[in-house]
Amino acid sequence: MFHRFAMAIALLAALPAKADTPQQLLDRYAAQARTEVAAYPGPSASAGNRFFHARHSDWSCASCHTADPSTPGKHVVTGKPIAPLAPTANAQRFRDPARVEKWFKRNCSDTLRRTCTSAEKADVLAYLLSAKGGA
Amino acid sequence: MIHTLHSSVITIAIRALGATLAIATTAAQAAAPTPASASTYQEECGSCHTAYPARFLKPADWTTVLGTLDRHYGADATLDATAAGEVARHLGVGSPPANVPAATALPRITRSGWFVHEHDEISAATFKSSAVRSAANCSACHTGADRGDFDEHSIRMPQGTRHE
DSSP states (O other): OHHHHHHHHHHHHHSOOOOOOHHHHHHHHHHHHHHHSTTOOOOOHHHHHHHHHSOSSSOOTHHHHOSSTTSOEEOTTTOOEEOOOOTTTOTTTTOOHHHHHHHHHHHHHHHHSSOOOHHHHHHHHHHHHHSOOOO | OHHHHHHHHHHHHHHHHHHHHHHHHHHHHHTOOOHHHHHHHHHHHSSSSOOOOGGGSOHHHHHHHHTTGGGBTTBOOOOOHHHHHHHHHHHTOOOOOSOOOTTOOOOOGGGSHHHHHHTTTSOHHHHHSTTTOOTTOGGGTBTTGGGTOOOGGGBOOOTTOOOO
């Protein structure tokens, strides 16, 4: 039983990691937004910039991911360090759609007390892709 | 009458056997953290703060924590069912109850007697300093916290804080 389990893990580990690019994710959020918003103007990095820095509650996205998302952040309550959020500075970001969705759900609920719309996700990602990397 | 008695005795016996089996299965699952459950725990419970070792809370307290992830100390820490099962296994507890009463106080490692005692020489100002922020930020001082190492020799107080 345990052997079979271990083998399944080994097989899983041998498969190439699911590697979506941040741009593919952005395109998918934009396509989704098009079905949700009547006259969707397309993703906007400047709208994403405003959204990212706006204080929606006690917090903004920048509270933990810092005003410059290409630099390391810090959890505002626990003090735990957080690796840079911008894919231009951190190649691991926006690669795993399930992980991205999980954190959008949690962080939007903590910051905005609601879920983020597909248009907002596309805007934030457009902004993060425009953030200068390698800081 | 006798017939009914018999069948209810049998029913009880079967139920008891079932319950024993159920307990045995839960205990076996709970008692066996796997490499997979450890990595799920690190990933799901170690991204906002140190992945606290299971030994720092009682099983009943972990069960409360896992039953209230939607209102987790002011944060949303909800998990999908697979991850929730792995986390419970790693912490050595059964599946969390479906609904913990809303008023239930959340347990704190940082308020437990041993914690307060071990840290009684550290001032509140140090815990609140920008380098630490919270007593729950174990890894600010315990450099091996992410590996479960809380040995005295691995402690390094952050710059600008004092340990009198």
